[in-house]
Amino acid sequence: MTKDFSIIGKRIAMVDAAGKTSGAGKYTDDLSLPGMLVGKILHSPYPHARMKRIDTTRAEKLDGVVAVATGKDAPNTYGILPVGHDERALAVDKVRYVGDNVACVAALDEATADRALELIDVEYELLPAYFDPEKAMKAETDLIHDNKPHNIEKDYHHVFGDPEKGFAEADHVAEARFIANEVTHAAMEPHSTLAALEIDSQTGKPGRLTVWSSTQVPYYLQHKLSLVLEMPMSQIRVIKPLVGGGFGGKSEVIPLEIIAAIAARKTRAPVKITYTREEVFWAHRGRPRTIIDLKTGVKNDGRITAVKARVVQDGGAYCSYGVVTILYSGALLGALYDIPNIQYDGYRVLTNKPACGAMRGHGTVNVRFAFESQLDELAAKLEVDPAVIRRRNLLQPPCVTINGLRVQSYGLPECIDRVVERSGWKHRKGKLTRGRGLGIACSHYVSGAANSIIRSDMPHSTVNIKIDRDGGVVVYTGAAEIGQGSDTMTAQIAAEVLGCSLSRVKVVAADTDLTPIDIGSYSSRVTFMAGNATLRAAEEVKKQIALAAAKKMNCAVEELVFRDDGVFNSKSINVGAGVPPVQAPGGDERGRSSPHRSQDQASVSGRVEGQILRGSLQQQRNEEGPKDFMTFEEAVVAAIDFHGALAGTGSYAPPPEARGGKFKGAGVGPSPAYSYSAQVAEVTVDEDTGEVIVHKVWAAHDCGRALNPVSVEGQIIGSVWMGMGQALTEEMVWKDGLLMNPGLLEYRSPSSVESPEVEPIIVESIDPEGPFGAKECSEGSLAATIPAIANAIYDAVGIRLREAPFTPERVLAALRAKKNAKLLDLTEGIDPTAPERFREHGGALWFKGKGPERHASDPARRTEQA
């Protein structure tokens, strides 16, 4: 299938791998500027309080402190969603969670900044706080935000078809409550921002602002900075250095990004703020704790007749992406299978905890866990094979789902078949030794949102390409490489279209002064949208080259073929059979086609030392006159001579047909294309301790076309691994709004030792609108892992786990309950009543001394002072 391509579909090492693996690559915290100050933030020690007074004079007087910024310095509100402008970089009147941002010290060094934090006097008036969304929803007074009655950020009530009739027609109905506890991204790189203000050379006043930040969304950051600082966007430059993982945690503006800029403006010096690991946990924006009351009806043959879901999300203190999250939970409930009747009631609730936001698989993961678990239960009840019940409910694409989502390519059936085959499902399921089991589940995800979160008609991605006289190709893209391979994908697409080697292509990305607008790396949109924009930009420059080359070669533009670093006349040369000998063309093992003579001249970034080379080639051409073939450089030079410069622009906006229905909330869910996944997990359960071991996961993913299979496999494996963390060990544990495990020792992501063997299986449905048929591959797999493990546990020991993560004690409690033995009362989850016990390793100590007193109701904090 990929034999027509020279770079697409090949296993290619990431173009930025060398810098990352050698340590030469620069992340934001690696940067420094002359005269740079260190910024440190004072956080709220209370979950909900009015700030009556803030006095920074003692801190300001401390030697080495340059300035202390407070809410007064930039009081404008902002938020990632236009409907959710409820945050301030630094609080002015109220704090809403333990960790909320109160003030920022900019000092000569970190120790001084830390000491100064303790000298800031804040007088708080404590307010009743809400930690449980179901209680918060009933509140009448002391609201977290005055304009949100009952602390409900947003609720939606959608009905498609006739659910009541659907349930009436069902032969079996299952109904249960599922809970997925709160998880966070835990990206390796903590958030970091460096902000510097130039002094205007004419007026001597502060001029342009440059911000280097660890972000997935440089353009949104530029936009919010402009809003809060009241500076025109043209005066703000956002640059994204290397980013060490985002997973959604950097897909919106995080307070430190604005605070650093406020401090830089106030001090007129560069200021860098890097969060500690604990601060990263408080900044959060992870996946909300979600309560799902789910009801599903099926016919005896397994056909689904209706689904009803009531979803409550514990969103934390600010809106963040919350409105989108709660809508995704409903919209994507109905787009994996053919469900004729759906009722969805979604509530996004505010509580006095750090805000939840977007996290890998945004909005879909927890609901998918519930749905796939319930489907498994129904299959068991009907005595239908769980793989078969899924096959009986497939969509028939091309189609539009009942909630208005257009589906064109649909590799789900093949995904199911492949994991069934590879796992030996048919002869192994239900027949393994005691305590060992297999489970299957499916999932899907958008390839970018068809409607952008900002209300604007501009394209979602725009890309510029410029080609130099020596054949060096520079691609300018706003797409943010965050480790997912965006730069590599961009280089691959440009090189494939232009028929040049990958080493010629240099990607300049995510610098708002240089690169056109791209709305960022989230919702798995980059390959589909920025990829399409790159493809179009490359086609545009290619057209210009072709025009000039055709003139030189005395042939029609249509007759030209670009590949292997040359332009061929397809009539005279059988391109497929081989290339003229001078070319010594390539496509080596790793898919880098090697242009003649450029092997040692090309650098990783793709620049070709071309001066001498070009001179000699030109000479050759002049001597030999018109011919059937030109090298890429020759063709480029001809085009530049002809057009004056060689540049092209391409952009992508989702087509109107993909943009969904018209009802309230219809904007979230639609995507130009959806990815599909099916997984089988094999686990063992220790029936005496409740420990679960995942041995192997077979994970099939329909990514349309794998532009770079090794990268797709990496994303599938990473998704499974992250899903397994949420399934088994990861959980944010709270006590009165205080996070009990704000560190990587007690927030337990699986380590390499726990990682099962993952067999990634790529399914290619070739989407009609994706670049070369590609769709997303970075998020969709995650959601299947959790229910696949839950269903495997059921197969192994016959218990149905409805609360994630399936910690040893929840598993043991379920086993005990099943055996009707000693029943452990664990339904409310873990209640850590003695927090001082886990202070020992990076526990909740970080704000110690930074607030005037402890949160009075927490006994742990009282004893600590003793």
Add this chain to the structure above:
Amino acid sequence: MYLRPKTLNEAVDALVEPGAQVLAGGTDFYPALGERWISTPVVDITTIKEIKGIAREKNEFRIGGGTTWTEILRTPLPRCFDALKSAAREIGGVQIQNRGTVAGNLCNASPAADSVPPLLALDAQVELVSTSGLRRVPLAAFIVGNRKTLRTAGEILTAVIVPHAVENASSAFLKLGARRYLVISIAMVAAVVAVDERRRVHDARIAVGSCSVRAQRLSALEPALIGAPVGAGLGAIAMPEHLEPLTPIDDVRGTAAYRHDTALTLVRRALDLCAGSC
């Protein structure tokens, strides 16, 4: 003040400074600081040779307080130390094992300190040295509570002393955590079982950690095992009532009920492991 003395004498002299703290591998010391900066004098004992290494002496084994977990793992030792070695292998990860020391683990006295159950089961004593001399204290008495020991401010834990008595006994250590490595124990158990020539238990020591403010020997279970034939079923002798002295708590790692329940499972399994290797 930061000092890195080369000898024990210099170190104890330096510790006379009021508020001075001992720094060994730092793997408990620094996390305990949280975000605070060091505000006390620090005596770094990592370069003192006298308190490192393991020696077999006439009546006892002597494990230097400054011995790291990696060093313990790499030293050939009699079977009764198998449990201690298993604990060493599961303390943090390899980096932590390279830095962390025996004395640090004992002086920090976390209820979840993994080396305490194996050393309790070996009837270990600790040796403490200060400017006023040397004293020995049984480990069972040394740790008095959660992060509380009998160590006085001027004392350095120079060695852990293990009698030869059960040298050839088999031993086992089991740790339950929510992750294989880099995890603090929800519960852990060490067992040492010695058999006579009739293959009956003549000495048994079982200690449980993370299930009370300090790890404990199960004094009701130990005598119940004496005389039992060694083989499959040894573990089944352990009954819930043998674990009654445990007082586990609810915390971020697990609930009290879960700890109680699984401690019994671990005790049974540890005994069966010992029986299997007798």
